Amino acid sequence: MHPDLSVIAAYVMPELPLRASDVGFLFGTRHGVEEFCLAAHALWERGMFRVLLVSGGVTRGDTRPEAEVIGARLVELGMPPAALVLETAATNTGENVILGRAALAAQMDLSKVGSVLAIGKACAMRRYLMTLERHWPGMALSGCPVNYFGVATECWHEHAEFRSRVLAEYEKIPGYLERGFLSELAGYGAYPRNPLASASASTAA
Template sequence: MSVMHPDLSAIAAYVMPAVPLRACDVGFLFGTRHGVEEFCRAAHDLWQRGMFRVLLVSGGVTRGDARPEAEVIGARLVELGMPPALLVLETAAANTGENVMLGRAALAARMDLAGVRSVLAIGKACAMRRYLMTLERHWPGLALAGCPVNYFGIATERWHEHPEFRARVLAEYDKIPGYLERGFLSELAGYGAYPRKPLASASASSAA
């Protein structure tokens, strides 16, 4: 039976906080080239449950596909049955800050942003805090909700047992302080403080 190192538990609680899932004015799907089907099915399910009125999908071209992430995701959502009129596709963003800034501009071209008071972030489970911190930095004043998508094929609480999942969580933990210092993010109130003094063995701790 796998036992999580205490420092890994603290890191996971920070990087992947328990964010409420609730109906919002806008759904915001952060583009990805990983787990596209899982993301599309999660967003489609949220739409069927009435969790947003409009879905913003932001993501530009990434290596391995000449099509922007948002176009790939948008096309699949339409195949699953989402009406195209509910989708706002932003196809130029190359990083999470641009996702929010360019996505917000794309949304403003379709609707009055004064009416947007809440956003439901849909993104990788391993990066959920960073998505929310980016929204807090570049689109402050919103009520935020989250739908973390786990496409790794293992339960989220067992993240430390999966090499890629583990590597991505620890990478998020490592880069958030630098992003804060450079003004890319704003900290989230009410979701715990950065665990600044993990044991040196945390990153290398065996999952066994």
């Protein structure tokens, strides 16, 4: 792999320890729903969280909110409905956290929540965590990246869609930071400036 691609991957897809947390937070998706549900169910069975917040509203391609689709499948897999909090209005990642936190607050005392385990797309894990840091600061964060692309994560640059999504995440993070949508993660490295031109050239070769 080109060295610049390794730098980008380390930033966009940081490796976080998987720790038992007060709340699991599954960011809604229309892609890889089965993989997401299997991952979340396995974490719940291991006792990695006691409550799972699933946030996602209506998006293109389905009239049902993402959270309802995911929640229904999780119940089919054996999760009790009482363990689920579904937020069904969010249409972007910021709303996932803002509206998801409000939905959770309607059902439990947020003062008792000190840790969050984020479950989301491997290619966007940095952005999920940075959004949590911005809109729900003070939480101890861990992450479960879900890779639904059918290739190993370390081979992301060899898969057209996976590569496209990782590079898109890398490109948009500075603008999101400038607009106040995200907060940087302490201890996980600064944004790697200007490797993209040579990295893109290496993937096109």
